[in-house]
Each structure stands twice: as structure tokens, then as C-alpha cells.
Amino acid sequence: MKRGLRDLSLVFLILLFIAACVTTPVTQREALILIPFEQEVALGDQAYREMTGTAKESADPRLRELVLRVGRRIAAASDMPDLNWEFKLIESDTQNAFALPGGKVAVYTGILKVAENEAGLATVLGHEVAHAVARHGAQRISQQMLLQGGLTVAAVTLSNQRNRNWIMPALGLGATVGITLPFSRMNESEADEIGIVYMARAGYDPRESVRFWQRFNQLKGSGQPPEFLSTHPSDETRITRLKELLPKAMDEYQKTNPKFGEGDLFLRPADLFGDVIPPKVQGGIK
Numbered sequence: 001m002k003r004g005l006r007d008l009s010l011v012f013l014i015l016l017f018i019a020a021c022v023t024t025p026v027t028q029r030e031a032l033i034l035i036p037f038e039q040e041v042a043l044g045d046q047a048y049r050e051m052t053g054t055a056k057e058s059a060d061p062r063l064r065e066l067v068l069r070v071g072r073r074i075a076a077a078s079d080m081p082d083l084n085w086e087f088k089l090i091e092s093d094t095q096n097a098f099a100l101p102g103g104k105v106a107v108y109t110g111i112l113k114v115a116e117n118e119a120g121l122a123t124v125l126g127h128e129v130a131h132a133v134a135r136h137g138a139q140r141i142s143q144q145m146l147l148q149g150g151l152t153v154a155a156v157t158l159s160n161q162r163n164r165n166w167i168m169p170a171l172g173l174g175a176t177v178g179i180t181l182p183f184s185r186m187n188e189s190e191a192d193e194i195g196i197v198y199m200a201r202a203g204y205d206p207r208e209s210v211r212f213w214q215r216f217n218q219l220k221g222s223g224q225p226p227e228f229l230s231t232h233p234s235d236e237t238r239i240t241r242l243k244e245l246l247p248k249a250m251d252e253y254q255k256t257n258p259k260f261g262e263g264d265l266f267l268r269p270a271d272l273f274g275d276v277i278p279p280k281v282q283g284g285i286k
């Protein structure tokens with residue numbers, strides 16, 4: 001009888017596992033998610049309000065509009081176009097960007113100098129949109145729930161400090177607001193893989209993603225460590241991998257209409273911040 005019960009609970013667990021498995025778009029990977037989608041979206045929303053509430057939004061309307069425009073195009077080309085997407089440009093030298101569940105994305109002005117043009121920015125935003133669509137935050141929360149054992153769905157709220165302490169890092173945010181933590185190597189590679197397809201579908205030349213990472217590497221070589229995803233995978237591996245993914249992304253790009261190529265060049269590469277030059281269309285078909 002006891003044995004029977006144990007078997008039964010095992011069957012139940014397996015059923016739960018199957019029921020909670022989702023398939024990520026583009027990569028078709030099976031992933032485990034134990035919290036309801038609405039709860040995930042609510043968490044993302046709350047964490048986003050906190051993060052952006054204390055941060056200073058960029059005062060440059062043209063750059064803000066640029067982030068919004070590229071972000072919206074990518075979101076529309078993604079597998080979750082109907083999320084309540086938000087794209088904010090935060091004034092900070094940090095070379096970073098982050099995405100929270102439910103389509104809440106923030107880009108720091110520091111990364112714009114590496115992005116250089118719309119397609120470079122689309123590389124960043126494609127990657128971030130992919131994190132949200134692949135539900136990486138909810139996957140990490142689910143892993144924590146299993147690891148900590150006996151955590152119920154009800155415990156997954158930011159309202160008490162003990163829960164905040166593991167939920168914020170699971171969402172990619174540090175305990176201190178303003179710090180973003182890297183996702184796992186697998187999540188990062190997957191976001192690259194999905195992101196390059198999304199940028200192509202949105203009409204941006206995916207070849208720019210390779211150049212973006214090369215610029216990023218150069219910056220690293222200059223002794224100024226960039227923070228955006230700098231931990232993993234190694235940038236060399238990342239560039240090699242992106243080159244492998246290019247044919248598939250180029251296929252998507254060929255099918256896409258309209259094409260924007262590299263889009264507008266928005267910052268003079270040489271002198272980094274401040275000097276915004278007028279938009280110039282580069283080899284794109286508007």
C-alpha cells in the first residue's frame with residue numbers, strides 16, 4: 001500500500017512536470033515553469049516599476065524614441081507580440097540592458113555607444129526580448145522553487161524580504177536595485193539564438209550582430225570592461241556561434257519586408273557620449 005502510494009505520488013510529480021513544461025520558441029527547447037503566467041507578468045511589472053522608478057530616464061527624446069522604435073519592431077516580430085511591451089532608456093554609463101517577464105525592457109545609454117546604429121541596438125534588444133519571450137525569469141524562479149523544496153506558488157511575491165532575496169536574482173536583478181545579474185550560460189546562448197532571428201524578422205541586418213560583439217570585444221580590450229553579458233559565454237564562443245546562426249537568420253531577413261539594413265547611425269563611434277549626430281540612413285531599404 002505504502003509502495004503504491006509512493007508510485008502514485010511519483011506519477012503525480014511526472015504529470016505535474018509534463019503539465020508545467022513549455023516549449024521555447026525558435027529553439028524548441030522544453031523548459032519547466034511552475035508559476036502561472038499572470039503571476040510571472042505581475043512580478044516583472046512590479047520589479048520594473050522599482051528599477052525604473054529610482055533610475056533617471058534619458059532626457060534625449062530622439063534616443064528615447066529610437067529605443068522605442070527598434071524595441072517595438074522586434075516585439076512585433078517576436079512570438080509574443082501582444083505582451084504589454086515597454087522599452088525605457090535609462091541615463092547611465094553602464095553598458096547594460098535587461099528584460100523582465102511580461103515584456104519590460106530597459107536599455108542604459110552606456111550601451112548605445114557600442115550599438116552605434118539601429119541594427120546594433122536591435123542585437124541588444126533582440127537578445128532582451130528573447131529573454132522575456134523564452135520566459136527565462138520564470139524558469140529560474142521555478143528552479144529555485146524546486147531547489148528550496150516545498151516552496152509554494154503563493155510564496156512567489158516580492159512583498160516579503162525573504163522572498164525578494166531569491167526572486168530578484170532569479171529575475172536577473174541584484175539585491176541592490178540598479179544591478180543586473182547574468183542568466184545561466186544556456187539562457188544567454190538561447191537569448192542570442194532567438195534574438196538574432198527576431199532582429200532579422202524585424203528588418204535589421206543580422207550580420208550587424210557579429211560586428212556588435214566585435215566592437216564589444218574591442219572595448220573590453222581597451223581595459224574598459226563592458227558589463228552587458230560580459231560573463232558568459234566567452235565573447236569568442238559567442239561570435240563563433242552567431243556566425244553559425246547567421247545563415248538561418250539571413251533566410252529570415254531575406255523574407256522580411258521592409259528591410260532597414262543597419263538603420264540609422266545614431267552616435268559618432270569615436271567620441272562616445274554626448275555628441276549625437278543627425279540620423280543618417282545606411283544602406284537600408286525603408
Ligand SMILES: [Zn+2]
Nearest residue numbers: 183188191229
Ligand atoms: Zn542576457
